[in-house]
Structures are given as structure tokens and as C-alpha cells.
Amino acid sequence: MKSLCLALLISLTVALTGCSSHSNSSAAERKYAKYLKKAKAERDKNREKMIKQQQRAPKMPTVRDNPPPLEQKSTDQAPPEPAPDRQ
Secondary structure (H helix, E strand, O other): OHHHHHHHHHHHHHHHHOOHHHOHHHHHHHHHHHHHHHHHHHHHHHHHHHHHHHHHOOOOOOOOOOOOOOOOOOOOOOOOOOOOOOO
16 A cells, blocks of 8 residues: 555656656757757758859859950150159
8 A cells, every 4th residue: 555655656746747858948949959940941941042043143254264454565655754852
């Protein structure tokens, strides 16, 4: 009889305290995991969208592809005169 009462008391104590998965910290962990999953899905969606936009956009010419023309020095102009010295 004592063992039955003790077993009943222990089972009620465990039942009333609740499962550890219902604690505040585990609830916060579940919320954070849900947030991470949602953020990752949004980031992947935006990445795919950006890749599609880049593939559709016309390619801009780069300096490497088309270097600017070299400046040609003209011999018609006289060299600049040096500035006068102030004393």
C-alpha cells in the first residue's frame, strides 16, 4: 500500500510539474528556430531573385573589356612656363 501511494505521489508530482519541452527557455528556443528557418527561406528567396535580375540585366561594359583610349600628346602646344619666383 505504501509503495502504491508513493508511486502515485511521484507520478502526480511529475505530471503537475510539466514536461521540460513546455518551459520558457524551450519555448524561446522553438521561436528562435522558427525565426531562423523563416529568415533563411527569405534570404534564399531574395538571393534567387537577385540572380534572376542579374541574368536579365544587360551586361555593362567594363574597363577591362574596353580600355579607354590613350591620350595623344600634341606637339603644337608650347610647354608651360615655370612660375616666377617671389623674393
